[in-house]
Amino acid sequence: MRMILVGPPGAGKGTQAARLVDSYGIPHISTGDMLRAAVKAGTALGREAEGYMKAGALVPDSVVIGMAVERIGQSDAENGFMLDGFPRTLPQAQALDAALKAAGVALDAVVLIQVDDSLIVDRITGRRSDPETGTIYHLEFNPPPADVIDRVVQRSDDTEEACRKRLVKYHGETAPIVPFYESMGLLKRVDGVGTPTAVTERIQVALR
Numbered sequence: 001m002r003m004i005l006v007g008p009p010g011a012g013k014g015t016q017a018a019r020l021v022d023s024y025g026i027p028h029i030s031t032g033d034m035l036r037a038a039v040k041a042g043t044a045l046g047r048e049a050e051g052y053m054k055a056g057a058l059v060p061d062s063v064v065i066g067m068a069v070e071r072i073g074q075s076d077a078e079n080g081f082m083l084d085g086f087p088r089t090l091p092q093a094q095a096l097d098a099a100l101k102a103a104g105v106a107l108d109a110v111v112l113i114q115v116d117d118s119l120i121v122d123r124i125t126g127r128r129s130d131p132e133t134g135t136i137y138h139l140e141f142n143p144p145p146a147d148v149i150d151r152v153v154q155r156s157d158d159t160e161e162a163c164r165k166r167l168v169k170y171h172g173e174t175a176p177i178v179p180f181y182e183s184m185g186l187l188k189r190v191d192g193v194g195t196p197t198a199v200t201e202r203i204q205v206a207l208r
């Protein structure tokens with residue numbers, strides 16, 4: 001299975017990827033996670049990306065495309081992958097298309113998780129994650145257990161101000177990839193409102 005999860009910030013892409021990858025036996029490839037790891041490690045790529053991310057802007061295509069295409073070419077992604085947060089511009093989608101064609105493989109599905117903007121700010125500002133396991137929580141919707149709550153952290157771009165900028169970027173730069181994949185017959189629209197379990201079930205049905 002070669003698939004992409006698309007959706008606005010806070011739609012639940014990371015939450016759903018964590019629930020789905022094991023059943024498909026494919027790696028979860030999140031460009032956001034890769035960039036955060038580069039920032040944490042203080043690499044040249046991370047230093048370049050950090051300012052954009054904190055401000056809620058997109059990291060330039062010139063930086064992200066090479067990083068993502070290189071990752072997809074690794075051996076654990078030979079038989080499939082679940083991309084989360086890539087592509088998120090039309091040039092990224094076109095570059096992915098070219099890289100997959102060159103490798104002689106094709107995408108199976110692009111799942112668009114739909115959540116209205118009015119719900120996004122609460123999801124983003126309440127998000128916390130466990131630095132030890134990477135598990136994503138929400139202070140209200142999925143509270144961290146008592147033995148974890150003291151160590152959860154908040155992402156630096158999870159402020160209301162950065163979230164609103166990310167939403168503007170999503171509608172301006174990422175939404176155009178939806179008709180691109182729709183025209184290829186790959187797009188599956190899934191309602192992202194409801195419990196995480198209900199959303200997982202909808203994705204599984206859409207992928208059948």
Ligand code: AP5
Binds near residue numbers: 016085092126
């Ligand atoms: P990235 O990490 O990809 O962030 P994003 O797309 O904004 O998505 P999020 O991780 O914020 O949300 P999500 O959809 O994964 O939601 P989650 O499951 O956590 O990118 C970050 C930054 O990196 C970008 O802004 C950009 O600067 C840069 N970047 C990354 N890729 C790039 C690229 N390709 N090109 C250029 N720049 C790039 O859920 C959110 C919260 O909601 C959680 O608290 C969760 O518990 C809760 N929740 C989840 N599901 C539900 C539900 N069903 N009901 C209630 N709450 C729920």
